[in-house]
Amino acid sequence: QVQLAESGGGLVQPGGSLRLSCAASGRAFTSYTMGWFRQAPGKEREFVAATKRSGITTRYAASVRGRFTISRDNAKNTVYLQMNGLKPDDTAVYYCALTEGSPIFSSMDVMSNYNYWGQGTQVTVSS
Numbered sequence: 001q002v003q004l005a006e007s008g009g010g011l012v013q014p015g016g017s018l019r020l021s022c023a024a025s026g027r028a029f030t031s032y033t034m035g036w037f038r039q040a041p042g043k044e045r046e047f048v049a050a051t052k053r054s055g056i057t058t059r060y061a062a063s064v065r066g067r068f069t070i071s072r073d074n075a076k077n078t079v080y081l082q083m084n085g086l087k088p089d090d091t092a093v094y095y096c097a098l099t100e101g102s103p104i105f106s107s108m109d110v111m112s113n114y115n116y117w118g119q120g121t122q123v124t125v126s127s
Helices: none
Strands: 003-007 010-012 018-025 033-039 046-051 058-060 068-073 078-083 092-099 121-125
Touching: 003 092, 018 033, 018 092, 018 121, 033 068, 033 078, 046 068, 046 078, 058 068, 078 092
Parallel strands: 010 121
Antiparallel strands: 003 018, 018 078, 033 046, 033 092, 046 058, 068 078, 092 121
16 A cells, blocks of 8 residues: 655745655555646646656646656655746645556556545645
8 A cells, every 4th residue: 555645735925936745655666657636626636747767757737837847756755846936826735646557658647547646735826
């Protein structure tokens, strides 16, 4: 069994930055693709970013590309999401997820590929 625990959310002004962390336990973290998703009030959960096990291959949603950066520290079993230039539209609960599969690049954004999910951390962007 895998446990994922997000942290780092909070309230930030537009244009500000936050770094989310997701600590994984229970499995060999280095073997798996990790992703971040988010869900805004009244909306469906959507893909944000994902990284393959090496940390070299990454994929981003168009809405965050150039502002957000996903990274991982396999020694610490942790994946990060650095969020810069935050906008009110980024307000959501952010979830980290792990897939036991090895999705191809074009499928890294498919929610159903992910087997394990964290509880989420709230990010609010407001002045």
